[in-house]
Amino acid sequence: MVHFALSTGVRVGLHAHHDGRHTYHYCMASTLSSSNGLLSLGRGALQWFVGWWQIAHLGAVILVLALSPSSYDRDTRLVLAREAYQATAPILPWFTVLSSLISLVIVRIVVVTALSYGLSRYALDMVVRVLVLELIPLTAALFVALRCAIPNAAEIAALRDGGAFEALKQQGVNPLQREVLPRMVAGMFSTLMLAAVSCVVALLLAYVTVHGFTGAAFGSYTRSVGHVFSPAVVVIFTLKTFFLSLAVALIPIATVVYEARLDRRRRTSAELHGLVRLFSAVLLIEVASLIGNYY
């Protein structure tokens, strides 16, 4: 497989550099520190590149598996249902309550501030943009990452180390299909579910906070929402939410799978690496969406 070839190549290259460094150590001590720094920099860059390549590769493999009808046999469906339910149902009420409280506070702050500056007609627009477009998808993704994706990654690592993958392979079952795919799909599903529920709740709360318990302002409110959700914004919002959910579901698990293969001694730091990569990816997606929306 490609990742095996790549990982082997990386190791060979690193050792070659390592040996070269020792050779220079005896004859030219003055250049040692600079070459050492360059080597470690190169090694870091290579590791960084290889790490991202492995994540992308696993993502592609999982995508192919997810789109193959053969992945959805009876056993996998059961695992998928179990993982999706367990990743979503326990955290959905808590997250909804939490995001409602935060939404309420932010809506109140924005509305009161806009009113004090005489800009109340822009308040609703700003609330919808700040909450629904920006804050809630990001919060949902981070919440799912902490509560679901990272524990899932640890679970996968434990299964690998425990030999469950080997056992599955011996039974003729692809462990990626049986164990990794359901957890990733569950992570994505959970992120989308949390974001959808919280966005709807935030829209309702914004309406009630601005207009009170009346249906009379539904027309003007709908018009304001329609103003914000122009076709370009809808596309960017959909893509952003999808890629956030993908990053949250994929990166921690992929990092654990490949880090464990590369170097078993560093398995303890694999979760940390996954977290760093996850935050980088989330930041990148968020910046890209902001650029798309406002530039």
Added chain:
Amino acid sequence: MQNDLTPLPPQVPKNVEFRAAVLLILLALLVGGAALYVMYARGIFEDTNELFLLAEDSEGVSIGMDLTFSGFPIGRVQRVELAQGGGVRIQVDVPQKDWPLLRASSVFTLRRGLVGGSNLRAFTGVPDDPPLADGVEFKVLIGDATAEIPRLVADARELMKNLTALTAADSPIAASLANLQSVTEQLKTRGALGVLLGDEANAKKLISALDRTNALLAKVDSIAAKADAQVFGSKGVMPEAREAVAQINGALNEARASLKKVDLILTDAQAIASNAKVATNDLDQLRAEVDTSLRKVEGMIDQLNRRWPFSRQPEIKLP
């Protein structure tokens, strides 16, 4: 050994597949509902008519911007394009339910405020005007609050400069006020005539001239009284003139009587003339009578000739 390392499967709730399906359906409903709501909010399900607004400048006009009527949004900008003549053509979609609000006499304005975006507004002065056809074009009037500011500032600066010039120490107003003050002081001491004529001697001359004028007027008055007596008094000119007029009147009456007599004589002469005319008529009649008598005599001679013996008796004898 491997089984010992494998984590224990978590507690799986009953009907997990059903619950997962419920969650999936809920997600699908939420996403589908949100998509439908956004489409509804964007006005996709409304039947609209098109309106084209022609402007000189597209600044401040954005896609999705509202067209408001009395503060209510009634339309949405769908497209902004460069017109053939170099201006800007703004396509506004107006729902059919709001279309009757716009009439042939409607006015459209684009106003750029100091804060926030621009406003596209419609005004209809006469609601009974003929309705609009679909795809009609209007010119939009552009009012720019920020564009007015530089001109306003320039005007205000000019005004301030004028005010400063007016209120300066050596300004005409200050000099006029100083003069007014000296005049009022002179009024207090020399009176109004002194101020007007320059010094008191001139004022005294004016007063003496006035006195003399009064005396002159008194004399003129007495002269007028005498003239009145001469003209209209008992032995004045006017009574004699009246007598002369009476005498002339009597002479005129006499002349009128003489003329009447002449008139009578003329009437008589006219009667004589008419008699002569009648006499001539009688002569004509006499001649006619003579003619008649002669014919009768001629007739008698004829009868005598027939009855005379030499005359043949024409008679018819019966057998």
